[in-house]
Amino acid sequence: MKGNNKAVKIFILGLLSAIGPFSIDMYLPGFPSIAKELNTDVSNISLTLSSFFIGISSGQLIYGPLLDKYGRKKPLYFGLSLYILATLGCALATSVHMLIGLRFLQAIGGCVGMVASRAMVRDLFDVEENAKIFSLLMLVVGVSPIIAPTLGGYITAVLGWRYVFGALVLIGVIILVLCITILPESKKPNPNYSLAPKAILGKFADVFRQSQFVIYAITGAFTAAGLYAYIAGSPHVFMEIFGASEEQYGWIFSIVAGGLILATQINAQILRFTTSQKIVPRAILLQCFTGLLLLAGFIWHWWGLNSSVVICCIFLACQGFTFPNASAIAIAPFEQNAGSASALMGCIQMLAGTLSSALVSIFHNETAIPMAFVMALCAFTALTVLVTGKRIVKYKCSQQQVEKKSTEMLSEI
Missing domain, CATH: 1.20.1250.20 (MFS general substrate transporter like domains)
Incomplete structure (x- = not known):
């Protein structure tokens, strides 16, 4: 695998791994603003985190078998598309209950990146390289809890909390396009795999x-x-x-x-x-x-x-x-x-x-x-x-x- 091509694949897999952390950390500074606009308090807005965690925990169990059954890219396309649509819905939410539900769907979609990226590392690279590749992925993932809340804080202060979700929509679209155009299918579908x-x-x-x-x-x-x-x-x-x-x-x-x-x-x-x-x-x-x-x-x-x-x-x-x-x-x-x-x-x-x-x-x-x-x-x-x-x-x-x-x-x- 050529060096530049390899680096691009690692970068895309890192972005997939970072979807979850970015979606958690980036909107945290907007909690008071969200609560004020949706006529509730911060404790209720915290429930949007709980729903997101429920989505991630259940989604990981769902995508594992799907990735083995249908290959890596089809479930990846589905999950990222769901993530983009749910995130757009979060930006347009008119009540805290609507936001809680949409955050659940956002997590169900976004967690495909966490599961697929780990699986594709095993598919695309030699076993001896896997630990090194995961370390390189963390160069992308590791900065998310540092960059995301700071970026979210400035977006919230200047444009408002809804634009935080708008930024996440843009990030999701970019990752989906990169997956479609650059990232290869790393595992063929297995019709014999039992669901x-x-x-x-x-x-x-x-x-x-x-x-x-x-x-x-x-x-x-x-x-x-x-x-x-x-x-x-x-x-x-x-x-x-x-x-x-x-x-x-x-x-x-x-x-x-x-x-x-x-x-x-x-x-x-x-x-x-x-x-x-x-x-x-x-x-x-x-x-x-x-x-x-x-x-x-x-x-x-x-x-x-x-x-x-x-x-x-x-x-x-x-x-x-x-x-x-x-x-x-x-x-x-x-x-x-x-x-x-x-x-x-x-x-x-x-x-x-x-x-x-x-x-x-x-x-x-x-x-x-x-x-x-x-x-x-x-x-x-x-x-x-x-x-x-x-x-x-x-x-x-x-x-x-x-x-x-x-x-x-x-x-x-």
Whole structure:
């Protein structure tokens, strides 16, 4: 594969992977404006995040079999077209209930990029190159939580929140055109692949019989759920309580996201000297302590804007150590059924994120306490699952396998 052609394919696959993060992060600075125009409050607007997470979690399970049955590009065209139409509907939404429903459809369409890009990396490149290619994809994906909220903040301030979704429509159209004109079909349709529910559910059931997967997938999911609680609650906390502007919130979100990205790179270096099994409990303990510190500070009014940003940054940086290692341990035992394990792991993660973001809305009381409480709750839930579950886990993989999977997972978060 020629260098320039290869770079273009990697760039397009990176854009496909970034659809979900951009769709989550870019409209966050517009929460107060959306709530005001739709005659509701920010807690109800946060439910548009919950519906989006539900769409992503269910969509991943749908597209896996479709991509194997019909090839990569036909499901990709369908999903991107649905994403574009639903995003256009979001820009024209006249009520919060309409926006919640359209965000669900937007997620169902957009998550095809997350699933298809991973599958096409395996199709288009040598197996030995896959970890390197995933790392290159993250050069595109990794900047999304830094650029998206900042860009969304400026668009909201200058043009209004509806133009944020207009920008996402434009991004979706560009990606679809690139997929049609440049990206090759990487897998022929398989008419023998069964879409019968019994066959698909049987593969998922085999995964759930592995205790190592169950314990570490749930542990990783709840550490990640703390991030979604932050995403759901931070617009209210920083813009309405601390008075940050849309532009300032974009920069705050970028700083916190930068801490998470930095932590993943530090984790990659630490793995040279220790094991994933040792990193996970230590990182979760630090996350629990930081979550309690954040909650106590909000209850007794210790923290201002800057200190709150720093503590949130530390809390979420812990995910950069916990999630890739827990995910690597969870998926390491699987050779033949790794695809089903990966899809289920993504589904569990998004369901936990849906629950945490919904709890932030349910507990909303015009203070910063609900966000901090749910963040801390997620960390302690993860610790409880890990401590309880480790007693029954029988590891079915070598430490070398875990470290290899952990390095691969680092390139996918």
